[in-house]
Each structure stands twice: as C-alpha cells, then as structure tokens.
Amino acid sequence: MINLFVKTEPQKKWMQKLYEKETKFKNTSVQTDEFSIFPKDNIQDLIDMGYSSITLPKAYGGEGLGVYEMILFQETLASFDENTALSIGWNFGVVGDIFEQKLWKQKDLESFSKEVLNGALTNRSVSEAQTGSPTRGGRPGTNAVKKDGYWEISGRKSFTTASPVLTYFLTSAWIEEKQKVGFFLLHKDLEGLSIDETWDVISMKGTASHDLVLQNVKVDESKLVELPDVPKGGKFNGWLLHIPACYLGIAQAARDYAVHFANTHSPNSLNGPISQLPNVQQLLGEIDLALTQARHLIYSVAEAYDDESRRGYLTNEVGVVKHTVTNSAITIVDKAMRIVGAKSLQRGNPLQRYYRNVRAGLHNPPADDMTIRNLALSAIEQKKSKALF
Incomplete structure (x- = not known):
C-alpha cells in the first residue's frame, strides 16, 4: 500500500536502505521491549547510513528532504521497530523545524549543521512534572540566571526521549531578568548535566525517555539560541x-x-x-x-x-x-x-x-x-x- 506514495528516486533509494535493516530491526524489537533496552545499535546504524541528517537543508550539506519524505521513511521504520522510529523521529522534528524557520542566528545554524552531518542528535527538553505538557502554556520550573558572561541553569525535565544517545538537549528555561522562556543548547558532557533513569512504563519501553537533571549547569551566553517573542502555543509545525x-x-x-x-x-x-x-x-x-x-x-x-x-x-x-x-x-x-x-x-x-x-x-x-x-x-x-x- 505504501508504494503508492513513493514518487521520486531519492525516496526509492532511502526506502531500499531502510528495508536492508528490516530483518535486524524486527529481530531486536522483541528484546528492546522485553528488557526496556534502548536500541543504540539501531540508532547507530541509521547514523552511519546518513539517515539522521536527511532533513538538513542542502545549503548546509544535507539532503534537504521534507516532511513528506520524513513520514514515508518513519512509517516504514516504525513497522520494523517503533522504539527506534520514535527515538530518531524527534531528532528529525527538531532539525527540520530549526532550519526551516531559521530559529537561530546564521552562525549558530552553520555550526550546528556540521555537527548534525557528523551524527549529532538532539531533542527538545521541555516537559516537566509540575507543568505538564508544555503545549498547554505552563511556565517551566527550570531557571536560567545570567552571571559573569555565562548562564547558570538548574531544573529537571521529563520525557527526554533517546536520552542515552543525544548529543544536545535543546532545553527550555525561565529567564527571570527577561521575563521570558528561552531555549539553551546544552551539550551532553556539561558539568552538572545528568540523566536520571526514571522511564518505567508499559508503552514505548525502549525509548529511554528519562529525566534530564540540570544542577547549576554553566554555559556560555551564546548558548541561549532561542528567545521567542511569542510562544508557538497551540500552533503545531x-x-x-x-x-x-x-x-x-x-x-x-x-x-x-x-x-x-x-x-x-x-x-x-x-x-x-x-x-x-x-x-x-x-x-x-x-x-x-x-x-x-x-x-x-x-x-x-x-x-x-x-x-x-x-x-x-x-x-x-x-x-x-x-x-x-x-x-x-x-x-x-x-x-x-x-x-x-x-x-x-x-x-x-x-x-x-x-x-x-x-x-x-x-x-x-x-x-x-x-x-x-x-x-x-x-x-x-x-x-x-x-x-x-
């Protein structure tokens, strides 16, 4: 049925690449679910074939594939292993949105694109236990305070899907001095940043959607990459x-x-x-x-x-x-x-x-x-x- 929606040679090429992984991904999906194992090997396979960067625009070295292709490939991948698909899918969503909307400064986009091409993965960290879904407008309890040329960030984020393999956490925090919510690009190796393995559920057990814990994490002031004047609210990209x-x-x-x-x-x-x-x-x-x-x-x-x-x-x-x-x-x-x-x-x-x-x-x-x-x-x-x- 899905063949009806394959229209171009690049789409055929990537579908063929994904089907080469069908047997492996299906075989490991049972263990992923049974033992709540994050499918690291599957994700690495996708990175190695260049899959994680396909939504990066051509101007930045990517393939410039759009939402249509993302859906085509992600649906196929999920039919093999849904935990793998949802985990890599969040990276697609973040990268696609950032570059399409040009949400960051040009120099930041150029720098980040090089890392994406080298296999870096990212996800937005916005959910918190006290605020519930960020789409309902709750103010984050995570706070960012500006000090001598750097930001100090503290808080806890829930549902950080694919946390074991993320290179960056695009993290929302309340900035008191600006009276706004900003997004900070936090590298996984920052001092004070850790993952609390809290994911204990019966659904999507292999996505490792653990808590991101930030304890006085210090980052350069340039890592405040998004400071939207108007939050997106109920409009979804x-x-x-x-x-x-x-x-x-x-x-x-x-x-x-x-x-x-x-x-x-x-x-x-x-x-x-x-x-x-x-x-x-x-x-x-x-x-x-x-x-x-x-x-x-x-x-x-x-x-x-x-x-x-x-x-x-x-x-x-x-x-x-x-x-x-x-x-x-x-x-x-x-x-x-x-x-x-x-x-x-x-x-x-x-x-x-x-x-x-x-x-x-x-x-x-x-x-x-x-x-x-x-x-x-x-x-x-x-x-x-x-x-x-």
Whole structure:
C-alpha cells in the first residue's frame, strides 16, 4: 500500500536502505521491549547510513528532504521497530523545524549543521512534572540566571526521549531578568548535566525517555539560541507529523500480522484458514479501510506543508492528522487482536506489544482535546472570505 506514495528516486533509494535493516530491526524489537533496552545499535546504524541528517537543508550539506519524505521513511521504520522510529523521529522534528524557520542566528545554524552531518542528535527538553505538557502554556520550573558572561541553569525535565544517545538537549528555561522562556543548547558532557533513569512504563519501553537533571549547569551566553517573542502555543509545525507516522507504522505491522494469521491459521472445525470466514473478512476490510483513510490524510497534509505556496493556508491540519491517525491506529490494532484472538495476548506475540505501544500516541502532542477545541475556535472565529482565491 505504501508504494503508492513513493514518487521520486531519492525516496526509492532511502526506502531500499531502510528495508536492508528490516530483518535486524524486527529481530531486536522483541528484546528492546522485553528488557526496556534502548536500541543504540539501531540508532547507530541509521547514523552511519546518513539517515539522521536527511532533513538538513542542502545549503548546509544535507539532503534537504521534507516532511513528506520524513513520514514515508518513519512509517516504514516504525513497522520494523517503533522504539527506534520514535527515538530518531524527534531528532528529525527538531532539525527540520530549526532550519526551516531559521530559529537561530546564521552562525549558530552553520555550526550546528556540521555537527548534525557528523551524527549529532538532539531533542527538545521541555516537559516537566509540575507543568505538564508544555503545549498547554505552563511556565517551566527550570531557571536560567545570567552571571559573569555565562548562564547558570538548574531544573529537571521529563520525557527526554533517546536520552542515552543525544548529543544536545535543546532545553527550555525561565529567564527571570527577561521575563521570558528561552531555549539553551546544552551539550551532553556539561558539568552538572545528568540523566536520571526514571522511564518505567508499559508503552514505548525502549525509548529511554528519562529525566534530564540540570544542577547549576554553566554555559556560555551564546548558548541561549532561542528567545521567542511569542510562544508557538497551540500552533503545531509539520515536522511533528513524525509522531502519527510512527503509530501508523505500528498499525501497518499489526495489520500485516493479522492478515498472515488469517491466511495460515486453520482450526480443524474449518476446511481451510479462518480468512474464509465472513466476520474475519469484515474485520480485515475495516482495518484496510481505516489504514487507507489515515494514510491518505497524513500524506496529503505533508505534501501541502512542503509546498510553500500552500503552507500558509494550513491551520489545524497537523493536529487533525495526529488525532485521526493515532486513534485509527489504536482501532486497527484492536481489530487485529480480535482476528487473532487470545493468542494476541501471549507475551511472545507481537500484537500485545503493538497494543501497548500504540496507545502512547494519545499522550504525545497535540492532545485530542486541544485539537478538537482549536477546531471549534477556528469555526467560531472564522470570518467570511471576500473571495475564493
């Protein structure tokens, strides 16, 4: 089904590279989940093939691939191993957004791009236990105080996905003297920076989304790389579509397992596999219907986002995609389990892993209630257009 969305030679090239890792990544996914192991080897494989820098613009030495390609590759990768996909996906989102929006000074972008090309990984560290999701506007408890030519930063951040391999933590902090939230680029080797291994969950166990602990971390004043005048608030950029792409990949993997099971499982009460049963066919048809709808939605929005002439017309579409795809993925996995039956709950069955992991999507931004509220507010505040074009 996904081949329908492969349109260019660079896309084909990278899809082929990813499929060369399919067997390895699928084989290690069981241990990753069972023992909550971060898939370092998988991430290193991706870095070695240059995958981690593909969203870096060509002007900075990257391949300049857009949101559409990111979704195409991330969905595929997630169907092999969802922990690997979500972990590398956050790096894509940060790099893509920073360079697309030119959020930093030119010299900082040039310096950072060289590190990205050399395999450096980064993620934003914004969530905190007391503030909850940063998308809801809470002020960070992490504080930055300016002293003699440097900043001193203290605080604790939650949900720092891929923490064992991150080179940089793009960390939000409240700057009292400016009465603003700023973002600091913190290198992993800074004194006072440590990782507290707090990640103890039943979903996405291998993402190592531990706490980042900052104890009087001192950095040069130039490491304050972002000081936005207006926080982004509820507006979500297209690079966040790596999130629903991951859960779409999980749904595809669940679907493939259910189809294989239906075609090969033959109880002695039947003269053939259960795929001949009307109720099984109904479930399989509903699964593919939901997959088709979700996939066309996410790729349509990604294509519009990559087109600068259309990007400005997008409003709540990114949130709609995340809401629709994530909830569809949950439904798809549920129906796959209904086809397989009680065997789907066995620890050795991949469906029980998909069932746990796909639900994590509900807690990634933006939350469902925010998406629905934003749609309502947009409808209420919408003004009549003077012209169609």
